[in-house]
Amino acid sequence: MKFGRREFINSLLGIGGIGGLASIFYPVAQFLIPPENNEPHVSSLKVGAVSDFPINSSKIIRFGRIPIILIRQDQDTFKALAATCTHLDCIVQYSKERKQIICACHNGVYDLSGKNVSGPPPKPLDVYTVSIIDDQVLITEEKGMA
Amino acid sequence: MKLTSIYIRILVGLIGIGIMSPRILMAEEELNTCVSCHVENDLMPQDYIMEDVHQHSGLSCAGCHGGDPTAEDMDESMSPDKGYIGIPAYKDTPAFCGKCHSKIEFMRVYQPRIPTDQEDQYHTSMHGKKLLAGDQGVAQCSSCHTSHAILPAKDTRSSVHPYNIPATCDRCHGDSELMAARGRKTDQFSDYAKSVHGTALLEKGDTGAPACNDCHGNHGAAPPGAESVSHICGSCHLNNIEFFKTSKMGQSFESADYHSCEQCHGNHAIMKPSDEFLNVHESSLCLECHSDGDEGYLVAESMYTDIKDTDSLYQAAQLHLLDIQIKGMNDVDIAYLLKESKQNLIQLRTMVHTFDADQVAEKAVEGKGLSSQAIELAGDEIHEFNRRRVGFGIATLAFVLLALAVYFKIRQIDSQESNPSNEL
Amino acid sequence: MSEGIKQKAFAWLDERFDLQPLVNMMDHKKVPIHSHTIWYYMGGVTLFLFMVQVFTGILLLLYYRPGEESAYESMQFILTDVKFGWLFRNVHAWSANLMIFFAFTHMFSVIFTRAFLKPRELTWVSGFLMLLLAMFFGFSGYLLPWNELAYFATKVGTDIVGAVPLIGEKLKIIIRGGEDVTGATLSRFFGIHVAVLPALTTILLGFHLLMVSRQGISEPREFSKLPAEKKHYMPFFPHFVMRDGLLWLIINIIVLSLAVFYPWDLGLKADALASAPMGIKPEWYFMFMFQTLKEIPPHIWFMEGETVGILVFGVAALLWMALPFAKFRGKTIVESKWINILALISLTYMVVLTIIGYL
Numbered sequence: 001m002k003f004g005r006r007e008f009i010n011s012l013l014g015i016g017g018i019g020g021l022a023s024i025f026y027p028v029a030q031f032l033i034p035p036e037n038n039e040p041h042v043s044s045l046k047v048g049a050v051s052d053f054p055i056n057s058s059k060i061i062r063f064g065r066i067p068i069i070l071i072r073q074d075q076d077t078f079k080a081l082a083a084t085c086t087h088l089d090c091i092v093q094y095s096k097e098r099k100q101i102i103c104a105c106h107n108g109v110y111d112l113s114g115k116n117v118s119g120p121p122p123k124p125l126d127v128y129t130v131s132i133i134d135d136q137v138l139i140t141e142e143k144g145m146a
Numbered sequence: 147m148k149l150t151s152i153y154i155r156i157l158v159g160l161i162g163i164g165i166m167s168p169r170i171l172m173a174e175e176e177l178n179t180c181v182s183c184h185v186e187n188d189l190m191p192q193d194y195i196m197e198d199v200h201q202h203s204g205l206s207c208a209g210c211h212g213g214d215p216t217a218e219d220m221d222e223s224m225s226p227d228k229g230y231i232g233i234p235a236y237k238d239t240p241a242f243c244g245k246c247h248s249k250i251e252f253m254r255v256y257q258p259r260i261p262t263d264q265e266d267q268y269h270t271s272m273h274g275k276k277l278l279a280g281d282q283g284v285a286q287c288s289s290c291h292t293s294h295a296i297l298p299a300k301d302t303r304s305s306v307h308p309y310n311i312p313a314t315c316d317r318c319h320g321d322s323e324l325m326a327a328r329g330r331k332t333d334q335f336s337d338y339a340k341s342v343h344g345t346a347l348l349e350k351g352d353t354g355a356p357a358c359n360d361c362h363g364n365h366g367a368a369p370p371g372a373e374s375v376s377h378i379c380g381s382c383h384l385n386n387i388e389f390f391k392t393s394k395m396g397q398s399f400e401s402a403d404y405h406s407c408e409q410c411h412g413n414h415a416i417m418k419p420s421d422e423f424l425n426v427h428e429s430s431l432c433l434e435c436h437s438d439g440d441e442g443y444l445v446a447e448s449m450y451t452d453i454k455d456t457d458s459l460y461q462a463a464q465l466h467l468l469d470i471q472i473k474g475m476n477d478v479d480i481a482y483l484l485k486e487s488k489q490n491l492i493q494l495r496t497m498v499h500t501f502d503a504d505q506v507a508e509k510a511v512e513g514k515g516l517s518s519q520a521i522e523l524a525g526d527e528i529h530e531f532n533r534r535r536v537g538f539g540i541a542t543l544a545f546v547l548l549a550l551a552v553y554f555k556i557r558q559i560d561s562q563e564s565n566p567s568n569e570l
Numbered sequence: 571m572s573e574g575i576k577q578k579a580f581a582w583l584d585e586r587f588d589l590q591p592l593v594n595m596m597d598h599k600k601v602p603i604h605s606h607t608i609w610y611y612m613g614g615v616t617l618f619l620f621m622v623q624v625f626t627g628i629l630l631l632l633y634y635r636p637g638e639e640s641a642y643e644s645m646q647f648i649l650t651d652v653k654f655g656w657l658f659r660n661v662h663a664w665s666a667n668l669m670i671f672f673a674f675t676h677m678f679s680v681i682f683t684r685a686f687l688k689p690r691e692l693t694w695v696s697g698f699l700m701l702l703l704a705m706f707f708g709f710s711g712y713l714l715p716w717n718e719l720a721y722f723a724t725k726v727g728t729d730i731v732g733a734v735p736l737i738g739e740k741l742k743i744i745i746r747g748g749e750d751v752t753g754a755t756l757s758r759f760f761g762i763h764v765a766v767l768p769a770l771t772t773i774l775l776g777f778h779l780l781m782v783s784r785q786g787i788s789e790p791r792e793f794s795k796l797p798a799e800k801k802h803y804m805p806f807f808p809h810f811v812m813r814d815g816l817l818w819l820i821i822n823i824i825v826l827s828l829a830v831f832y833p834w835d836l837g838l839k840a841d842a843l844a845s846a847p848m849g850i851k852p853e854w855y856f857m858f859m860f861q862t863l864k865e866i867p868p869h870i871w872f873m874e875g876e877t878v879g880i881l882v883f884g885v886a887a888l889l890w891m892a893l894p895f896a897k898f899r900g901k902t903i904v905e906s907k908w909i910n911i912l913a914l915i916s917l918t919y920m921v922v923l924t925i926i927g928y929l
Contacts, residue, residue, distance in 0.1 A: 020548045
């Protein structure tokens with residue numbers, strides 16, 4: 001078969017057509033695959049094994065856009081609270097000696113349930129639910145939280 | 147007809163309630179001749195409000211002033227024989243209130259947790275001491291709490307709620323006549339109102355910010371001595387005082403008997419601290435003691451540069467973040483880094499109180515690192531934003547090929563026609 | 571071989587659906603060739619862009635979540651986390667604008683070539699209604715990302731509705747789903763954008779296309795007056811279709827380029843308490859109306875200027891829609907030069923006010 005003008009145009013049509021279709025369907029297919037964190041808004045987060053967190057210690061953990069303070073009180077009590085002080089914008093810290101949460105900026109004190117105990121903070125810290133599933137620590141947003 | 151008369155009766159009744167409302171409030175007592183007589187003769191105390199805490203707890207006039215509220219006859223109801231006290235003498239007011247407020251047995255009936263040491267505390271205060279010495283112009287209980295419009299301190303309407311305390315104190319402390327006689331200034335309120343604490347409390351409603359009593363005490367009010375200033379400021383500004391005390395500067399302050407915090411920050415007019423405090427090239431507080439080239443001068447210079455650099459890098463990173471957000475690129479990591487960077491700046495500015503240029507420099511490196519990391523990430527995002535063009539190039543190539551093919555096909559079809567047309 | 575299969579498949583279908591007449595019709599359909607043939611493509615391009623809108627719209631629907639607390643966040647998610655989300659969003663936004671542009675072009679070309687006259691009156695009416703729907707599409711879709719600009723533009727836009735005489739205030743509240751632009755407005759606009767408008771457009775579009783294929787393609791007066799041997803036609807299939815396809819491909823490349831090189835900003839999240847950003851402007855296709863309302867004096871006679879403006883635009887739209895039925899000085903419109911002048915004035919007015927609006 002002779003490869004003439006007509007055949008050239010037909011194969012160009014074929015190549016272009018396939019290429020065109022591919023450049024539509026590739027993005028579409030990619031678009032359809034749900035992204036790894038398949039929610040626009042982080043609502044739960046695995047933060048590691050229970051043994052990663054020593055007793056009577058704390059760790060600041062990033063939960064989506066906000067920092068959270070995860071505290072391990074004893075063998076099986078974990079607490080997770082929003083780490084931004086409700087007074088101004090500072091990040092709170094856990095005091096091992098006092099077993100309280102303090103904000104060094106203006107000496108705000110919270111208890112381990114997040115309640116503002118003394119100092120300037122006007123409101124308690126938001127509470128997150130911590131569950132331990134298969135020895136893994138999981139932080140979840142409480143229902144109704146924005 | 148009947149209906150109308152009922153309405154009229156109701157109306158009359160309502161008007162009656164309106165006029166006699168104080169009496170209605172005391173419905174428990176059969177009769178209170180104090181109120182009925184004082185209302186009739188328009189002699190109720192000027193500051194009287196119905197929400198008054200004593201009135202609400204069922205304490206009537208006679209509860210404080212004595213006398214017999216059941217007696218119809220004035221001479222009888224206001225007779226000293228019936229325990230009538232009337233208006234207590236100015237100097238006797240603390241004892242007058244203390245009759246009840248200093249007795250826990252009495253007070254706990256109403257409020258089991260109420261403190262009963264106010265009177266004792268008062269006598270340790272400057273006010274209390276002067277009152278005892280015969281000064282008839284110093285504050286006693288009613289000067290702050292009012293006489294007949296007393297409300298709990300938690301109530302925002304109260305004269306002693308944090309929002310209102312500065313104005314309450316200013317009633318006397320802003321009175322030039324009163325203060326001049328005692329050799330005091332009157333600028334505390336105006337200073338305070340423009341200070342960082344004053345604006346936070348009075349303008350932003352931040353009850354975490356100190357009012358007068360948070361530094362001077364309430365019932366035991368006295369100016370804090372040089373010694374206690376650092377403790378008082380340090381009760382909120384934990385790290386600042388901790389850094390300062392252990393610093394070389396703190397030790398020299400102590401031996402020179404300087405007023406730690408107050409020396410640089412002032413007292414009532416404490417302004418939001420500015421990085422410029424350290425700017426030895428312009429006008430710096432440091433220059434009051436230090437001079438060009440000495441050790442303190444160099445430390446300030448170095449701290450100032452570190453903070454300024456860290457801050458401007460942070461500000462630059464913020465601009466990058468805004469750009470990324472508006473472009474709709476991924477800002478989560480950048481925003482978080484900048485949150486950390488902001489924390490670092492706060493810490494950095496607190497660390498100035500170590501007066502240790504090395505420590506500050508170390509912290510500044512950390513902060514600059516965070517901000518540069520954020521800027522770098524922003525750059526990556528912009529790069530990604532532009533990288534989309536590569537994929538676009540490939541797709542466009544395919545579409546252009548296809549378009550060319552279609553174009554040739556059209557030409558081909560047209561040329562086959564007996565009546566070709568090149569119109570498109 | 572493959573020809574055999576094709577024929578068999580056609581025979582199978584033809585037996586059941588009687589396709590032959592359709593094929594015959596397609597075969598006989600022809601497109602006049604003259605100096606204004608280019609305008610015949612405008613409707614097709616609009617159709618293509620509408621299909622792009624449906625396609626990308628459905629894709630966006632997979633991730634978009636209406637709601638005050640989720641709309642902006644889901645847009646952010648589409649733009650950052652979903653692969654090629656940015657592409658479909660930008661194509662959707664650009665294609666929408668181009669669609670309205672080509673719909674306008676189509677409309678004016680139909681006016682200038684007199685294609686809207688008898689027997690195509692209803693085709694014109696359905697087309698004009700679709701243009702209005704397209705503008706509503708644009709207006710409702712603009713709010714969906716729930717960003718600052720969209721929020722305030724919607725506020726201003728719905729405020730204008732409030733100036734409609736008698737029912738304005740009520741209408742505004744119905745449109746907004748409350749006194750103010752809130753999450754309730756967003757829900758409403760979302761429903762309108764993805765359900766109500768597509769349904770209405772589909773019905774009108776079906777009718778419009780049916781009419782076009784029933785009545786064939788209109789010939790301009792000058793062309794139909796020509797003697798038969800001077801009239802040139804090209805077959806609709808494949809000649810015209812191929813050209814259509816070529817143009818669609820070119821438009822496709824243009825849309826892609828715009829989406830890649832001029833992506834739309836996401837902006838900052840809407841905040842009802844924030845002060846309105848400077849220079850709130852409606853989308854360009856509303857600009858001439860917006861600018862008119864701005865230029866009108868605050869009081870005309872006994873009415874508010876804005877109300878007068880809205881009334882005038884309402885009446886103008888109705889008259890415009892009724893154009894095919896109109897007669898000028900007893901003459902049919904075909905004879906009249908007035909229609910060209912009227913259309914030219916309208917077009918100039920729209921262009922000039924749009925330009926003023928952007929200055």
